[in-house]
Amino acid sequence: MHTPRVSYAHLGAKVNSKHVDSLLTFFQEGVKPASKDRYGVEIEHLPVLHGSDLSVPYQGEAGVKALLMALRPYYQADLEYWERGQLLGLGRPGISISLEPGAQVEASIGPLDQADQLTGIYEDFRRELDPLADGLGFRLVTYGYQPRSSFTDIKVIPKSRYQSMTQYLGAQGQFGLCMMRCSASTQVSIDYRDEADAIAKLRLGSALGPILALFFRNSPYFEGQTNPYPLLRQRIWDFTDFQRTNIIPGLFDPRFSWEDYAIDVLATPLMALDLTHTPEAVGQSASQLQRSAFRENAADVYPDRRLNDYEVRHLLSTHFNDVRLKNLVELRHWDSLPIDRAQALTSLVGSLFYDPDRFRPLADWSQGLSEADVFAAKADIQAHGPRSHPYGRDMDQWRDLLAVPQIQEPGSSDPDHPGVAQH
Template sequence: MNITPRVSYAHVGAKVNDKHVASLLRFFASGAKPESNDGYGVEIEHLPVRNGSDCAVSYAQTDGIETLLERLRPYYDPDKEFVEDGHLLGLARPGIALSLEPGGQFETSIGVLHTPQELLDIYAGFRAEINPILDDLGFRLINYGYQPVTSFADITINPKRRYAAMNEYLGHVGSYGPCMMRCSASTQVSIDYSDEADAIAKMRVGTALGPIISMFFRNSPYFEGARNPFPLLRQRIWDKADPQRAGITPGLFDPRFGWEDYARDILATPMMFADLTHTPEAANLSEDEQEFVAFRRNAADIYPDRELNAYEVGHILSTHFNDVRLKNFVELRHWDSLPIERAELLTQAVKNVFYDDANFARWKSFAEGLSVVDVELAKDDLQAHGMAARPFGKSMDEWQDALGLEDTRADIPGDPVHPEVFQR
């Protein structure tokens, strides 16, 4: 008798709890929007640099990021603040949330949006509030994919237990983990799905097209204080950081792949960082027993034998960093931090691919004919040849036309630190 195996190829033999699988499946199903909603969430990470020197600004230094957050406090809802060990680390109000990445990257999460234009309006309000404070503190928030001057070795990690654990873990696996944590910054766009099949189709299309779109929106002129030698620096950093939890989702291009395969892959992966702060069974444990490094243990080793609550599910999903990530939405993660005008163009490009029914049907059919090897070869071609690459057999000019990206090469003002770097 022939038995068809599940298609999640990673972590063969790892223990997975079926109740945990059911929890993730329920969470994915909760995000389905059968009625066409066409919503977006846009996250833009900014790099804080000191005026004059362009060196990275840290959390705790005088007139640094902590001071900035404290000064912004009156503009945000008191009951939505994120504080850990007495340190203010995040703010929120309807439509926008502010948070910090490990190296002080200042993230704005904006949405839910229904047109790309809404992004410009909400972001303009954010800037109107923050810019006078930044001027007074003597630093600014810039949009590049990597810190322009300061090396990763000279940037301290923000005071958050999760980041301390990630720093220890990613410093021992792969390459570029410390660079990613301290110096990189991104633009990410999240989109809706109607059901399981639609979510998987969007994950495939996003995984295949994301690196190509990245070439038209690349924005990493610097790497470790010098000119960046890599056509797609962000892609290289993530592909090399930790193969257990980054890159292409294992099995994604197998026609049998579904939510259960994604759930089992995530649950089989070592957690990296365990968070039991919202696990009732751990209520009487110390802080060190509730939050700790989990180099070898996965969810089945850490969480109780029961269905997981929403916080536990969210934490587990947040420890995976695939090119395209599934939560209760599809998160497209390929792109460098962008100035707002270019972020709006990127959101429009995402709309054209995923929310135009005729276009998406075409791209869905294209992705269904691909294998993981095809996508890996396209990524390698882009890294080796840049704009001279021919991913999937098409020139970059052909891809620009096919994706409707004619406006992406427009000269949109940024905040160049060393303008000579841009001379090609």
């Protein structure tokens, strides 16, 4: 392994070279040929009670846990996820169901060979789920933030990782607990062909993500009031924990590599430790296998050896950059969307990132940007919304350039639109 260009010695952070190699191998294993350009789509849903539109808890006879239990016959028993006696996830080929900290229901769909396959799989999911949820007295809505409930009203589900995140993020930034308990997103994952292609997609996704987020924004509410922020999701994440969110450090440096990203992940405190798949930890108690790690990074807690895939995936999941690298490129800017808008977004992502005639000129443009340029564009959009001029173009010009479809934003005519609570 060559010597890293980025040194964290001045921060006192230890980075194990075998751990770095493990992440690089994981990234390399994600390489796909052009013929395998596929999609993964995650849509998070907010469970709200009929009538009041208040959030639905995980526990209780009519809670989200009861919904998962009722859904079990539709999914494979060997793909269920349980933790300490609690059902927290379901799965079958093509789709898995998991829970975010505030009992948001996430549907992860894919891999999809074509973007237009999304709607059919999603509609099957809702056709099975909606009658069961209705029978329990609630429904799932697709907004970027809970319509009525405050983060103080919502309990975190019984998952060890989320207990640690509550303690850590609750003390780090302005909106960590709001993010965990009340927010919901749409995320689109895409394949890459090699390291250069992955980095080009990370850069372009980071530069264009806020622009697309404005066109697809879907957060009418914040803490029971009208949302005051043009991009609520961006505002929340940018003020959650800067060392693991926002733009990947160094991404727009022309020398940036997978190794730089690996070192950044490995040098950062873990927040939540998971040793459940670490052979050397066999025999430790449950509280030792999954615990908080606010000051320890990977070199402090994992053995001096190459990491297995489970350990690598856990480490990568402790970072929440605007665009995240795993064994795919995960675009994370967008609010939870109803299926017609999620389908339009996924198709647009495909045209921008998989069509060489569209991708190459955009990638060349983004390669000429600096990190400061992207921060300035984000700030412009956050301050001025539809009247902003990111990178010197107004939003109408960006709509035309990117061929963003005209899709009506939700409003009072939306049958799921619950109105705004007056406090």
